[in-house]
Amino acid sequence: MAHISNPARLRGFIGALAELLQTQAQEPQVLERGAQLLSELVSHDDWLPAEFAQPSPERYQQYVLHVDSAQRFSVVSFVWGPGQATPVHDHRVWGLIGMLRGAEDAQAFQRDSSGALHALGAPQRLLPGQVEAVSPRIGDIHQVRNAFDDRTSISIHVYGGNIGAVQRAVYLADGTEKAFISGYSNAHLPNIWDLSKENPAP
Numbered sequence: 297m298a299h300i301s302n303p304a305r306l307r308g309f310i311g312a313l314a315e316l317l318q319t320q321a322q323e324p325q326v327l328e329r330g331a332q333l334l335s336e337l338v339s340h341d342d343w344l345p346a347e348f349a350q351p352s353p354e355r356y357q358q359y360v361l362h363v364d365s366a367q368r369f370s371v372v373s374f375v376w377g378p379g380q381a382t383p384v385h386d387h388r389v390w391g392l393i394g395m396l397r398g399a400e401d402a403q404a405f406q407r408d409s410s411g412a413l414h415a416l417g418a419p420q421r422l423l424p425g426q427v428e429a430v431s432p433r434i435g436d437i438h439q440v441r442n443a444f445d446d447r448t449s450i451s452i453h454v455y456g457g458n459i460g461a462v463q464r465a466v467y468l469a470d471g472t473e474k475a476f477i478s479g480y481s482n483a484h485l486p487n488i489w490d491l492s493k494e495n496p497a498p
């Protein structure tokens with residue numbers, strides 16, 4: 297098991313988010329404060345263990361780092377190999393995307409009255425330390441790709457549920473929905489709870 301160089305960062309983020317959700321039920325406030333907390337987390341690239349930063353040549357990887365015990369939120373390391381992209385998809389819960397390493401381009405979509413999907417504005421580039429939000433309330437359909445063809449990019453995602461188990465959709469070019477449950481790429485979680493490494497007995 298790889299050593300986690302700075303587990304307090306992720307542990308602190310998880311604790312702060314759980315506390316936020318305990319005291320705040322309104323999505324706009326959760327997204328605003330959650331974005332500040334996530335921005336702080338992804339402004340430091342010294343805490344993600346290497347095994348949750350591994351790209352796969354086949355497809356982008358979604359490593360779950362933590363799921364809240366009541367499944368109110370989940371934290372995922374999203375690892376893009378060179379040139380990899382998602383299909384057009386939605387989330388059905390709120391989500392925060394924080395760029396840790398490299399860069400990604402996100403294209404938002406919206407439905408017209410006939411149900412067809414159209415690109416909404418230009419793709420938005422996300423750089424390390426930056427955070428963006430999605431949700432059914434503010435816009436939930438997008439397509440995301442690694443901005444680079446020659447290197448790995450990594451973003452840290454936080455969702456208002458156990459995202460790997462959420463029943464949601466990917467969209468075909470004509471706007472047709474296809475049911476989709478993403479699951480996760482990893483079988484084991486990072487151990488951020490062994491405080492003896494940080495506070496050794498005297």
Ligand SMILES: [Fe+2]
Binds near residue numbers: 385386387438440
């Ligand atoms: Fe997404």
